[in-house]
Amino acid sequence: MIEWIITLLASTLRLSTPLTLAAIGGTFSERSGVINIGLEGMILMGAFAAAAVTYYTGNPWTGVVAALLFGGLLASVHALLSITFKANQVVSGVAVNILALGLTTLMMQIIWGNRGASEGVEGLGTWSVPVINDIPVLGPILSNHCPVVYMMLVIVVLAHILLFKTSLGLHIRACGEHPEAADTVGINVCRIRYFCVILSGMLAGLGGSFLSLGQLNVFSQNMSAGRGFIALAAMIFGKWKPFGAFGASLMFAFTDALQMKLQGFGIPFQFVAMIPYVLTILVLAGAVRRAVAPAAIGKPYVKE
Amino acid sequence: MRKIVSDLLYSFFAILLALLLGALLIEATGYSSLSAYAALFRGAFGDSYAIAQTLAKASPLIFTGLCVAFAFRCGLFNIGGEGQLVVGGLAAALTGIYISAPIFIHIPLAILAGMAAGGMWALIPGWLKARFGAHEVITTIMMNYVGILLCSYLVNYPFKAPGWVAQTVFIKESATLPKLIPKTQLSAALLLALLFSFLTYLFLWKTSWGYKIRAVGLNPTSAEYGGINPARVMILSMAISGMLAGLGGVGEVLGVHKRFIDGFSPGYGFDGIAVAVLGRNHPAGAILGALLFGALRAGGMAMDRVTDVPADLVFVIQALVILFVSAPEMFRIIGRLKK
Numbered sequence: 001m002i003e004w005i006i007t008l009l010a011s012t013l014r015l016s017t018p019l020t021l022a023a024i025g026g027t028f029s030e031r032s033g034v035i036n037i038g039l040e041g042m043i044l045m046g047a048f049a050a051a052a053v054t055y056y057t058g059n060p061w062t063g064v065v066a067a068l069l070f071g072g073l074l075a076s077v078h079a080l081l082s083i084t085f086k087a088n089q090v091v092s093g094v095a096v097n098i099l100a101l102g103l104t105t106l107m108m109q110i111i112w113g114n115r116g117a118s119e120g121v122e123g124l125g126t127w128s129v130p131v132i133n134d135i136p137v138l139g140p141i142l143s144n145h146c147p148v149v150y151m152m153l154v155i156v157v158l159a160h161i162l163l164f165k166t167s168l169g170l171h172i173r174a175c176g177e178h179p180e181a182a183d184t185v186g187i188n189v190c191r192i193r194y195f196c197v198i199l200s201g202m203l204a205g206l207g208g209s210f211l212s213l214g215q216l217n218v219f220s221q222n223m224s225a226g227r228g229f230i231a232l233a234a235m236i237f238g239k240w241k242p243f244g245a246f247g248a249s250l251m252f253a254f255t256d257a258l259q260m261k262l263q264g265f266g267i268p269f270q271f272v273a274m275i276p277y278v279l280t281i282l283v284l285a286g287a288v289r290r291a292v293a294p295a296a297i298g299k300p301y302v303k304e
Numbered sequence: 305m306r307k308i309v310s311d312l313l314y315s316f317f318a319i320l321l322a323l324l325l326g327a328l329l330i331e332a333t334g335y336s337s338l339s340a341y342a343a344l345f346r347g348a349f350g351d352s353y354a355i356a357q358t359l360a361k362a363s364p365l366i367f368t369g370l371c372v373a374f375a376f377r378c379g380l381f382n383i384g385g386e387g388q389l390v391v392g393g394l395a396a397a398l399t400g401i402y403i404s405a406p407i408f409i410h411i412p413l414a415i416l417a418g419m420a421a422g423g424m425w426a427l428i429p430g431w432l433k434a435r436f437g438a439h440e441v442i443t444t445i446m447m448n449y450v451g452i453l454l455c456s457y458l459v460n461y462p463f464k465a466p467g468w469v470a471q472t473v474f475i476k477e478s479a480t481l482p483k484l485i486p487k488t489q490l491s492a493a494l495l496l497a498l499l500f501s502f503l504t505y506l507f508l509w510k511t512s513w514g515y516k517i518r519a520v521g522l523n524p525t526s527a528e529y530g531g532i533n534p535a536r537v538m539i540l541s542m543a544i545s546g547m548l549a550g551l552g553g554v555g556e557v558l559g560v561h562k563r564f565i566d567g568f569s570p571g572y573g574f575d576g577i578a579v580a581v582l583g584r585n586h587p588a589g590a591i592l593g594a595l596l597f598g599a600l601r602a603g604g605m606a607m608d609r610v611t612d613v614p615a616d617l618v619f620v621i622q623a624l625v626i627l628f629v630s631a632p633e634m635f636r637i638i639g640r641l642k643k
Contacts, residue, residue, distance in 0.1 A: 035441065037441070084633075086633050087627075091577065091626060092627065094383070095623045095624075095626035098574070098578070099624070102617065102620035106329070106333070106616045106617055115616070229449070232445065268457050270453040270456050271453075274453045274454070277449045278450060281438075281446050284432060285432050293439060
């Protein structure tokens with residue numbers, strides 16, 4: 001039984017990694033006032049870039065760098081469209097998702113001659129953390145994970161500090177709540193929004209690299225499989241805060257891990273898979289706990 | 305009139321630019337863009353079968369395009385078309401299977417069931433928006449997954465036909481929409497789509513409710529000063545928008561598959577966003593947009609079969625079209641740079 005719980009919690013931490021990274025990305029983007037429906041595509045792009053570059057170099061760390069770059073690149077398309085060209089942020093995000101799905105499948109066909117799955121690539125492997133490794137119970141839960149899991153944990157803390165303890169964070173939040181006022185005190189709203197949207201793409205891309213290099217070490221078509229939207233849910237459930245996003249991602253990942261463990265126990269997976277979505281609807285309705293989005297979200301900023 | 309011409313011209317250039325970028329992409333990957341596009345064109349318009357395929361693919365897209373456009377006229381963003389389409393399809397299938405009636409009652413009944421289910425699925429986010437201010441973009445996305453998973457459960461367990469595939473049994477003959485051209489996927493769903501495009505136009509521009517909806521879409525605050533209750537109008541708009549998406553599922557189930565198959569929609573609901581954006585949220589525009597994306601879908605599959613270029617190229621072109629059409633500022637800014 002204890003063994004069962006340990007593997008359950010360890011896989012919860014693992015599964016939460018791409019969700020947390022993308023949800024924190026979404027938090028930055030929305031805190032600065034830009035809705036990011038494109039997280040799904042950015043995860044997918046990151047997963048693909050990580051696998052493709054690793055395939056050519058043989059070094060998975062170059063894959064991680066590629067995931068950051070290409071996630072950021074795709075996000076800069078969203079930024080360009082929705083900030084500079086003032087396109088509808090939701091439309092632009094949807095387009096980014098379709099673009100990522102099309103491009104990655106197309107490139108798969110070209111690189112591997114197969115549009116279902118890539119060839120196997122070198123994975124990131126696992127790190128066993130000294131000291132923690134030897135603690136009973138906690139050791140097996142927290143140790144021997146993919147390096148991206150540990151990067152994620154550090155990023156949660158850094159994101160919190162950046163957003164709530166630095167002047168840059170204050171500027172970001174000001175852009176999302178009251179861009180006119182932010183502009184008046186000399187904050188460059190567009191530049192802040194560009195920074196946040198591109199950062200969100202990089203984080204989502206990093207989450208994607210975990211999918212392709214952290215578990216099975218292949219890329220497969222539409223690998224993100226809706227995680228971008230669950231991340232969106234985690235962002236809301238976490239009230240647009242990094243630690244909240246992490247907590248919500250852990251909770252959603254736990255239901256996911258539990259569902260995998262419970263397969264064969266006669267509980268239809270569909271109902272367990274529904275939990276994150278139903279909870280998010282309840283949260284937005286104020287039934288569980290009230291969540292209020294940044295005030296200026298979704299509106300392009302037009303300088304007077 | 306001038307606006308329509310400039311809109312059409314603008315869309316035309318956006319599509320051209322997207323196709324051009326697509327061609328560059330094909331060339332960059334070492335294939336011939338000319339032969340790929342020739343295959344795509346033949347697959348979409350080459351013969352009567354190809355045209356029938358294009359129209360068949362366009363039918364559900366007209367509905368989901370109308371769905372997005374309708375909600376948008378009220379200032380709401382319904383990206384839950386996918387879920388509404390799927391629940392609508394299942395409701396129509398169950399009506400087609402479990403009810404016995406003569407054809408002229410059975411078909412309308414199945415259609416109504418699909419509309420009701422789709423409408424219900426969109427009514428919830430509409431109500432949440434009106435009552436709690438819950439952002440409809442997020443709630444409709446979440447409702448998509450709830451709807452798809454719920455239907456998946458229903459056809460995997462209670463309503464599953466014998467066999468390995470998660471699907472229902474066939475609907476009764478009396479609930480089947482007739483084929484317009486035999487041995488193709490083109491059914492009377494297309495006529496239904498055209499009819500509802502016209503009805504949507506009449507409703508939005510020729511009735512007082514339509515006027516109220518558009519007034520709220522333009523400015524909810526001033527609409528309220530004008531004696532309109534925005535909350536009620538929003539809920540109604542979402543419900544009707546969901547009904548339109550539900551009809552898309554009805555057409556697919558009663559006209560094409562004759563049963564509900566788990567995962568039958570390859571993202572028609574999401575494509576509806578592209579259709580509405582391209583169609584400037586107007587019913588006539590939705591028809592044109594759906595025809596373009598229907599042609600791309602049908603042609604893309606043919607291109608995939610005859611050349612080495614995967615059908616997924618079509619997604620890239622589609623995404624580029626949305627990106628270009630959604631950002632008219634782009635051309636304005638680029639134009640300014642030249643001067």
